[in-house]
Amino acid sequence: MKYEVRFHAAAERDIAELLAELAPKAGAATALRFVNRIVDYCLSFETFPERGTRHDDIAPGLRTVGWRRRATIAFEIVGSRVVILRILYAGRTLDLSEEEE
Numbered sequence: 001m002k003y004e005v006r007f008h009a010a011a012e013r014d015i016a017e018l019l020a021e022l023a024p025k026a027g028a029a030t031a032l033r034f035v036n037r038i039v040d041y042c043l044s045f046e047t048f049p050e051r052g053t054r055h056d057d058i059a060p061g062l063r064t065v066g067w068r069r070r071a072t073i074a075f076e077i078v079g080s081r082v083v084i085l086r087i088l089y090a091g092r093t094l095d096l097s098e099e100e101e
Contacts, residue, residue: 003046003077007084014087015039021090038087041067045075045082 007015015035022031045051052065052073061076062085074086 001080003049004081005043005046005084006081007042008086011084011087014089018087018089038067038071038073042073042075042084042087045084049075049077049082 055062072088
């Protein structure tokens, strides 16, 4: 079964902020390649979404997975959909209140 992968608005903001932060330091092309690799990894959840660590103590169904020791991806599986909630980079912490939109 393939799952549909969707990005929550907070995750989309995380991607945009990461790109804006990295572009001046590494150049626009390098920053875009880096961010695209993270997005591609998220999209790979369509075939095997039940990875990572469950955090039901924080929120029911919440999972996190690390990406190359550089980012933490927070997501949930809802039926046949994987919702990428946040993409946390460089020590940012998970704030679930931003997901309420």
